[in-house]
Amino acid sequence: MNSDSSEDILDAFATEPNHDPATLQRYLRAHPELTDDLIDLSRELSREREVRHTPLTPKEDSYREAAWRKHVLAVPDTEDRLATLTVERQREVCRAIDIPRQVLSSLREHQVLVASIPRAFLEQLAAVIRWTPDALTESLSRPSLAYARNYKSEEKPIPATQVSFEELMRQSCATEAQLAKWQFDK
């Protein structure tokens, strides 16, 4: 399986730990269509690293200040980032933190006992969906969405049962490797 684009391949070459003849040869053999670019990039990466130690100019200082202003203006939104994930993004999130889809779905439905979720997992999930662990915890602590949906229907609402994170992982047929990744509180 190799669906990496030309840019991905050149980026990968650039970030190799070293760019010795063996590394260059490996990439040239694997990607003959990128021979020209790989040779040019190899030369670029061999350049002497120049780092200025002289003071930066006032113009550069102003640039830095302006960049900071723009950076703080790019305020992360405050919407519920777990609830608003698109289907495609949900797949990416599951892939990124290596959990079955059902686990994410149950988390989105607030059907998991928050106290049972390993902190490390919350931090990883928050990082992937670009949220803070505290905001994520707060969101997960809200009432079950499945219960809320039932309440809107004609039928008598049935409170959804919340399960522990470990139980959910096991119910979702998580592999032993996936289970071992998170330390459960026995």
Place this chain on the structure above:
Amino acid sequence: MVPSVPSIRQLQKRKDGVPYTRRSEIEHLLRELVYLPANRLIERCQIESRDAPDYVPDECLLYFVRERRAETENADFAQLYKLLIQRLQRALGEPDETENGKIAQDVLDKVTMALAQDRQTYLEKLDYFEVNFADYLLKRKFDAKKALRRKTFRTVELNEDPKDDDTPSFAERVAGLFEPFDPKKMELRDYRSNLDAAIDQLPPLQQKILELKRQGFQFDSKDPQVDTIAKLTNKADKTVRNQYAAGLVALRVILEAGDPQ
């Protein structure tokens, strides 16, 4: 809630389906730095000398800027961000109207924009900087240079590959004349910088041949399994040797003339 030590964010960018990882020394240092109070972390990030024991590598500084992505304006966040941009400015050189100056500005603009976008949606491209900051910055410069040259057609106008000097003994005559990658000379920082700038002035084919020679490739081989310079540049052995010789002559002239700029 299960208590745990602060975890270090995993990278999301993947290669052949496998997530990239930071260098082990960066991971170890992050596990140490993550416990520092903000003022101490900032103090350490202010250290410029890479040889200082408390120096914080660029990969770690970027990690902490990205980790504060959800924060609003505050003094610690501002300091860390500005220290990161300052390091980029020092590494890229001063933006001006020269080709290098334009490249510096372009890369700086794109990286600051990427950092801002990363606050909204995780930008996997930034993971490359956490894997190998200095080399990925060179890759971004490489991309910017290619784009700039495409725009100005400079490669075609100024660096057109010259015709071969078909004098049969041309390559032989200049062989041994000059060894640009002599290990002794390459120990000298000034020589390396001057050589880089001198090679920049050569036509693209000569630059490629010199790079392959530097990497230890042979001009030609009877063994079809061997990757040779002739094969990789798709040129005849004689052409490769002649272009290499022509490149050596030009390099020697440029270097002897003093400042190649």
